[in-house]
Amino acid sequence: MTSLYNDQLSDIKSLGMTLRGGDFVTAPSETPIEEERRADFDQVYDDQNFMNENVCICIEELSNNKKYIGDIKYTQRLSYFLDGSLRTKYLGEYIEDDRSFPVLATEVISSVVKREKRDLRLEKLNRKFVFIFPHKEIGLISDTLFDKLNSLDSSWRSRNSTFYIEFLKGKPERDIRYSMQGKARDIMHKLESETANHLTPNESDWLVMDGALRKEEFTKLEYTIGLAKSFSRKPSFKLSNSTLNIARYLSQIKEGERTAIFKTKADEKICFWYIRLRTHPPMEPLEGVVKVDYVHEKNELTEEDIKLIDELSSEIYALRSPSVYPHPRWPSLIYPIRLAEEFMHTAFTNHEVIGYYGKILAKTIRGEMS
Amino acid sequence: MKEGVKINPFDFVMVKHFDDSYTVGQVDEINAYTDAPSHLTNYISSNLGDPSSTPNVERVQIMVAEAIVLANIRNDNKAELRMPVPSDQPVYFADEDAVSKALGFDRVLGEKIPAGLIEQSNGDKFVVYLDSHYIIGPESAHVNITGISGLAAKTSYAMFLINALYQKLNGKLTIIIFNVKHSDLLHLHEDPNDLTDMDKDIYKKLGLEPKPFPQDKINYYLPRGIGGRPDSDSPPNNYRLYAYTLSDIYADLDLLLAEVPDPNFTLDAFVHYVRDNWEDGVRFESHTVSNWDQLIRTPPEKISRVVYGQSWHQTPPRLIRELKRLTSNKPIFVDNRNRTNNEVYLGQAIKDDIKENRIIVIDIYRIPSINQPFIVGDVMRSIEDLYREGLLTNPLIIFIDELNTFAPNKENPTVITEHIIEIARKGRSRRTALFGVQQFKSEVHNQVWGNCSLHVIGKLGSAELSTPPYRELTQEAKNTVLGLQQGEMLISFKNWRNPIKVVFPRPAYRRSF
Numbered sequence: 001m002t003s004l005y006n007d008q009l010s011d012i013k014s015l016g017m018t019l020r021g022g023d024f025v026t027a028p029s030e031t032p033i034e035e036e037r038r039a040d041f042d043q044v045y046d047d048q049n050f051m052n053e054n055v056c057i058c059i060e061e062l063s064n065n066k067k068y069i070g071d072i073k074y075t076q077r078l079s080y081f082l083d084g085s086l087r088t089k090y091l092g093e094y095i096e097d098d099r100s101f102p103v104l105a106t107e108v109i110s111s112v113v114k115r116e117k118r119d120l121r122l123e124k125l126n127r128k129f130v131f132i133f134p135h136k137e138i139g140l141i142s143d144t145l146f147d148k149l150n151s152l153d154s155s156w157r158s159r160n161s162t163f164y165i166e167f168l169k170g171k172p173e174r175d176i177r178y179s180m181q182g183k184a185r186d187i188m189h190k191l192e193s194e195t196a197n198h199l200t201p202n203e204s205d206w207l208v209m210d211g212a213l214r215k216e217e218f219t220k221l222e223y224t225i226g227l228a229k230s231f232s233r234k235p236s237f238k239l240s241n242s243t244l245n246i247a248r249y250l251s252q253i254k255e256g257e258r259t260a261i262f263k264t265k266a267d268e269k270i271c272f273w274y275i276r277l278r279t280h281p282p283m284e285p286l287e288g289v290v291k292v293d294y295v296h297e298k299n300e301l302t303e304e305d306i307k308l309i310d311e312l313s314s315e316i317y318a319l320r321s322p323s324v325y326p327h328p329r330w331p332s333l334i335y336p337i338r339l340a341e342e343f344m345h346t347a348f349t350n351h352e353v354i355g356y357y358g359k360i361l362a363k364t365i366r367g368e369m370s
Numbered sequence: 371m372k373e374g375v376k377i378n379p380f381d382f383v384m385v386k387h388f389d390d391s392y393t394v395g396q397v398d399e400i401n402a403y404t405d406a407p408s409h410l411t412n413y414i415s416s417n418l419g420d421p422s423s424t425p426n427v428e429r430v431q432i433m434v435a436e437a438i439v440l441a442n443i444r445n446d447n448k449a450e451l452r453m454p455v456p457s458d459q460p461v462y463f464a465d466e467d468a469v470s471k472a473l474g475f476d477r478v479l480g481e482k483i484p485a486g487l488i489e490q491s492n493g494d495k496f497v498v499y500l501d502s503h504y505i506i507g508p509e510s511a512h513v514n515i516t517g518i519s520g521l522a523a524k525t526s527y528a529m530f531l532i533n534a535l536y537q538k539l540n541g542k543l544t545i546i547i548f549n550v551k552h553s554d555l556l557h558l559h560e561d562p563n564d565l566t567d568m569d570k571d572i573y574k575k576l577g578l579e580p581k582p583f584p585q586d587k588i589n590y591y592l593p594r595g596i597g598g599r600p601d602s603d604s605p606p607n608n609y610r611l612y613a614y615t616l617s618d619i620y621a622d623l624d625l626l627l628a629e630v631p632d633p634n635f636t637l638d639a640f641v642h643y644v645r646d647n648w649e650d651g652v653r654f655e656s657h658t659v660s661n662w663d664q665l666i667r668t669p670p671e672k673i674s675r676v677v678y679g680q681s682w683h684q685t686p687p688r689l690i691r692e693l694k695r696l697t698s699n700k701p702i703f704v705d706n707r708n709r710t711n712n713e714v715y716l717g718q719a720i721k722d723d724i725k726e727n728r729i730i731v732i733d734i735y736r737i738p739s740i741n742q743p744f745i746v747g748d749v750m751r752s753i754e755d756l757y758r759e760g761l762l763t764n765p766l767i768i769f770i771d772e773l774n775t776f777a778p779n780k781e782n783p784t785v786i787t788e789h790i791i792e793i794a795r796k797g798r799s800r801r802t803a804l805f806g807v808q809q810f811k812s813e814v815h816n817q818v819w820g821n822c823s824l825h826v827i828g829k830l831g832s833a834e835l836s837t838p839p840y841r842e843l844t845q846e847a848k849n850t851v852l853g854l855q856q857g858e859m860l861i862s863f864k865n866w867r868n869p870i871k872v873v874f875p876r877p878a879y880r881r882s883f
Contacts, residue, residue, distance in 0.1 A: 011385055174584045280418060321425040324416035326407065330414075342405065342430075 016364020022096035046232035070256025079205035106184035164182035226293035288331035382464035394472035395437030429789035486872025510823035519826025551603035559585035559882035569875035773806035812837035
């Protein structure tokens with residue numbers, strides 16, 4: 001048995017000892033239940049951009065409102081490809097006197113693939129195994145237990161354990177488990193941000209984040225773009241002679257073409273545009289399209305800005321091969337991002353081990369194991 | 371595999387196991403995988419079938435080499451560990467010590483006989499040793515070498531191995547060799563004319579001297595030709611002729627008639643009559659027979675009356691026809707009065723010559739194919755006689771090329787095939803080893819190749835490889851056999867769990883081309 005495994009087992013037992021005194025009702029199956037992915041969160045986040053105002057401002061005039069970028073020569077810039085993923089498990093319900101709350105564990109991973117000419121390799125892979133508890137301000141956990149858990153988290157952090165404890169603050173939106181899942185996603189974005197901050201994108205080595213540049217921290221990263229394969233169906237685009245909804249507009253964009261460049265509102269930090277990577281086989285208008293987020297604070301674009309955007313677009317278009325078929329999102333997924341996903345998926349702790357951790361935790365809490 | 375590392379089937383690899391032991395394996399199949407789950411994925415990647423399109427980045431790909439476990443090596447004298455190797459252990463090219471232990475070179479009962487060189491893909495070269503006790507008895511015996519004509523270099527390997535045995539056993543054995551091709555094996559005492567520096571280097575690594583067999587230890591027996599001259603291609607300087615009088619082989623007419631169908635054993639009755647009634651000849655009423663000419667002139671009705679007790683029997687006319695076909699106008703069948711001083715009866719000469727250190731070469735190349743089995747059978751019977759008389763005690767190697775001619779894979783074996791099967795069955799304990807060579811092992815009697823402890827396979831065709839004798843080879847091994855070059859062999863030894871690919875040098879004597 002490896003020392004990593006022994007360390008993790010010892011940490012689980014420490015958590016069990018900390019929780020001893022209450023009752024722990026485990027999830028009703030051999031292995032903890034994986035929390036359902038209830039929506040496409042890239043799309044949900046993008047929807048939030050258009051909650052109040054859905055008409056986007058065009059900051060680039062184009063004849064026909066589109067531009068073919070498939071044959072534009074570009075300098076290779078896109079070097080880092082970052083993605084994050086998580087698996088959240090419901091371990092069980094903790095009951096302490098008249099209080100009770102669910103205990104969730106989430107494993108979050110972020111990975112970066114580095115591209116050097118035509119070769120791809122894993123640049124970085126960060127992971128955390130986080131137990132999520134409600135914060136004492138919600139009132140579901142006693143102050144004593146909260147303090148003990150805080151103290152345990154500090155001890156874990158001091159010796160670089162792979163385990164962490166995080167607390168859900170604020171009033172739960174729907175139910176506590178749903179909010180805890182949201183917390184898990186926040187933890188993942190934070191890890192992505194930490195990972196990105198350790199990279200050094202520069203003029204010749206840009207970073208591509210999977211998904212939108214939705215977090216404030218992401219917008220501070222230089223030489224970075226967000227590449228989303230899922231996006232909101234809500235926006236409309238005010239063009240020179242008409243206003244088109246997204247489906248109508250994107251249905252006019254052919255393979256290798258990009259849209260004009262937009263902002264959701266004036267003075268927004270981020271501008272965005274869409275590129276169609278594929279049209280074949282016949283697909284619905286939003287399929288085969290990626291949305292590119294790019295930090296550009298001004299409301300105008302210089303010729304240099306447009307040249308750069310065109311080259312970046314052409315490079316993204318070129319990355320549609322090798323294809324990742326038959327991945328469900330293959331028409332709009334580029335290979336380096338898929339590879340970053342694959343690195344993460346192989347790094348997740350397997351279900352049997354997590355199931356075993358759950359059993360050890362329950363036994364330790366019940367005093368059946370020390 | 372680590373980037374840049376090249377590996378091939380039959381390379382030896384090693385990996386650490388529990389208890390400070392290590393496991394040695396041999397690479398079998400190597401496959402390449404990419405993350406493309408189907409051809410359709412690749413079709414889409416190439417811009418929907420455009421052969422000129424080049425993807426912008428390389429797809430991830432891996433090479434996976436499967437290895438066959440040969441042995442687990444321990445230093446604590448405990449039984450080897452048969453557990454699977456733990457995961458994520460680094461695998462290395464095996465070193466010489468590991469290969470040596472995995473193949474049991476450290477547990478040899480007899481003498482270590484070099485059988486070729488292993489060439490690892492990392493450039494390492496190791497000597498492969500055979501245990502003499504498993505080649506010439508008493509643990510097991512016999513060698514079978516197969517391969518297509520010319521390219522496989524079967525005879526070359528056989529002679530290389532025989533030379534290695536002769537050198538390493540300090541000549542403490544007797545070797546009988548049948549030459550079936552031109553003058554291939556008629557100059558074994560002469561210096562080689564085609565050894566390259568690479569061959570000499572291999573000999574050096576194998577610990578062998580690239581020298582021919584000693585001239586004073588070789589006896590060449592050539593068939594008597596017309597006018598008492600040798601009926602051989604490019605005869606050696608010193609030789610003796612062999613020929614057969616009826617009085618030499620009156621008791622072995624069954625060998626001469628071995629290929630003639632005899633479903634009712636009527637020919638057998640004649641053979642027994644001659645054997646039982648010979649006294650400087652045999653009489654059929656008033657007709658006396660003491661030489662070949664008299665035999666084929668015997669009136670059939672006399673044989674009918676004497677042997678079969680009938681005034682007329684259908685067998686004698688057929689018998690006389692067959693005897694004429696087998697012996698008439700054949701200079702090796704002679705009368706006593708025609709025999710010169712240099713001519714011998716081979717069966718007796720063999721009995722006189724089988725001594726330690728001796729190499730006996732019998733040329734049968736120009737002998738008609740209908741008579742060749744008789745000559746081989748007569749030698750086998752002479753050896754059998756020596757055993758029965760307790761006169762053969764030293765190890766003996768009998769090298770027969772085109773073994774399928776003498777021991778074919780037929781339901782009803784001839785008397786000659788039976789002699790060869792007998793050697794294959796009992797040779798181990800008698801310390802007599804049969805070195806058989808043929809193009810197609812599937813055409814040799816299965817009791818002959820089935821008793822061999824060493825199987826050597828040169829380049830072969832796929833049709834032959836699909837036959838039962840090669841059933842134990844993995845598909846990868848078969849693929850390797852299809853691509854073997856001259857000077858490369860796959861050898862499968864009783865003590866090993868998997869065949870090994872070796873290279874070997876050209877034999878160290880003058881060869882004809």
